[in-house]
Amino acid sequence: MELWTEYEGRTIDNVFPLTKLLRPQGRSAFFLTSNGTGVPRIIRLVEPHFDEEEILARWRAVASLNHPNLLKLEKFGQVWLDGAPLLYAVMEPVDANLADVLVNQRLTLPDARQLATSLNSALEVLHSNGFVHEHVDPANVYAVGEVVKLRSDCIRECPEDREGQDLKLRDLHDFGVVLLQSLTQERTLEAATRDLPLAAPFNGIVRNAMSGKWGFSEIRTALDSPATPRVAVPEARGVGSAAAPARSVSVPVSASAEPGSLEPARTAEPGHSDLPGVSDLHRPSDLPNRSDRTARSDQPRRSDQPGRADLVDEELEEQPRFGLGAKPLLVIGLAVILVLWLGWHFLSSRPATPAGTQPAGTPQVQAAATPAATAAVPATSPAVRIATATTPPADSHEQWRVIAYTYRRQDQARHKAAVVAEAHPDLRAEVFTPTGRAPYLVSLGGAMSRDEAYALAERARHEGLPHDTYAQNYNTGRSR
Structure with missing residues (x-):
């Protein structure tokens, strides 16, 4: 995804340089980095959808478990880049x-x-x-x-x-x-x-x-x-x-x-x-490996x-x-x-390829959002038709949407929505923004009830869309 390539060469928290994009995955991306001493490791960036505290709480919880068979998160937190919040988690180096x-x-x-x-x-x-x-x-x-x-x-x-x-x-x-x-x-x-x-x-x-x-x-x-x-x-x-x-x-x-x-x-x-070396987070030529470090005595x-x-x-x-x-x-x-x-x-990375070519086992982070005015850009064909949705009624609790991709630029989101719509017309892909500005989300099926959203998210994953496709209520903030 073009969005994440723009971060290569930047430094997170004044310590972790983003030396190479290993793999984008929806609103997450994995980069090769180091801890300032040249030791290679993986850093994951997440673009939050009003769910910063929820994600950080999960990472704090898993870190507190300190279980020997769970991959350690060496450091995590929140930073701002280009005026936008980003969450990051640095994983211990793997062999x-x-x-x-x-x-x-x-x-x-x-x-x-x-x-x-x-x-x-x-x-x-x-x-x-x-x-x-x-x-x-x-x-x-x-x-x-x-x-x-x-x-x-x-x-x-x-x-x-x-x-x-x-x-x-x-x-x-x-x-x-x-x-x-x-x-x-x-x-x-x-x-x-x-x-x-x-x-x-x-x-x-x-x-x-x-x-x-x-x-x-x-x-x-x-x-x-x-x-x-x-x-x-x-x-x-x-x-x-x-x-x-x-x-x-x-x-x-x-x-x-x-x-x-x-x-x-x-x-x-x-x-x-x-x-x-690591295959889920990046391709074979990108493997950060503990053996890349100076050998210990x-x-x-x-x-x-x-x-x-x-x-x-x-x-x-x-x-x-x-x-x-x-x-x-x-x-x-x-x-x-x-x-x-x-x-x-x-x-596999050609634009004409169906949107669901990303491998399984990808990270899934559930999002939560606050009520806000929304705008949708239906994509029933490569020529995307633009439409605008009004703010949901105050007494409505059924404003669930299924989110498959996240972009910072509207043109990128519209292009992806058109590709998805052409390959999966039954999913009714559209561009959705909960704030009227970035991030721009590729949404499936429009607004619906909770049960409908869960069912559509499962169906979309079965049809080959990203494994981290999720459902979220944009009226109450509940997400899956």
Whole structure:
């Protein structure tokens, strides 16, 4: 989204330079930054919709939990840029990402056991403290040192009604899917038929978590059973590589679960692969990785997967990954993967592409707003027709809207609304502004009731629009 590129080169809170836009996502964006000492990390910016305190309260709450399996928010707050408020959250540096591992290989049984133990613990503490995650996915699971961590900036409060119970069950279902993917590289039991039944205790955990029959205590009991012997799993061949021998990836449960460490533990087995760099927040060539820092004397430098096109030559010399065994083959493989990714990225970012091409697992921040005069720009075709809405009646409580995208400039919002309207005419995209000025929101379906808005938001996500598409009441300030 053009809006966020304008922030590159700026500095947040006089400490965090926005060196590179990694990924825009609706009213959020992720940038590569540092803490002033050259240590790379990710910073998330959020453009608030009158919900600054709500978002900051969530971040304060998750920080106060200080759970070893939740990705730490090192600093967060509010700043003003160009006269507009922005919220920011700086995440601790990560070493690796589960989604990247699963592209090339499955986890071994010991790895899967630590993964399940860590995610079960993180989700249990969130649910017991009144939160839900809603983004449990391999792309949101990281390695920091020797500890598995779940991304924490995207949590939200859990409703107390039936909807809240359904959201908790969805987190458990998604936990089971992540575990299934880790063991089979498939997202459904039907697709994983040839690998079933899974080894104990995972067969029972996966099935009962996905069906909602088991809760955290039952899963924990199953995981506390005797450890499963290590099994080597052959890796898939990388692009441009020769057949690699069978190997395993070890992620044993860490004895010291301090918040600042989580990476798969190293083993003495040749060809061992750690979880490679971040994929959910940015593309392979943008990976900020703890191994980019100066190596510590008490810990060997980490190696990274192919796709880290920004690595320096000295790092490449240290990284014989996927059984290549020779630097020329590794460099060729990196180049081929980068070329393929660039082609895919170019095609997927063309304006004619449907608006919902953004990957799943993206951050979802719910907004709250105050009553205000509104203006709407319906987009029933690429030639957007402009219309104006009046202030809602004082006694009306049903002014819900579904928001898919956020822009600072009206022309950008109108263009996106026209693209969405052409690809999804049934969603009736329009440009909406609650204040008569920026931000300009791409809204779906116009004003409606709460139930209609929730249903439309769910339908829009199913049709491919961003995962963080949300519903908000612009008359009472309630949001989802």
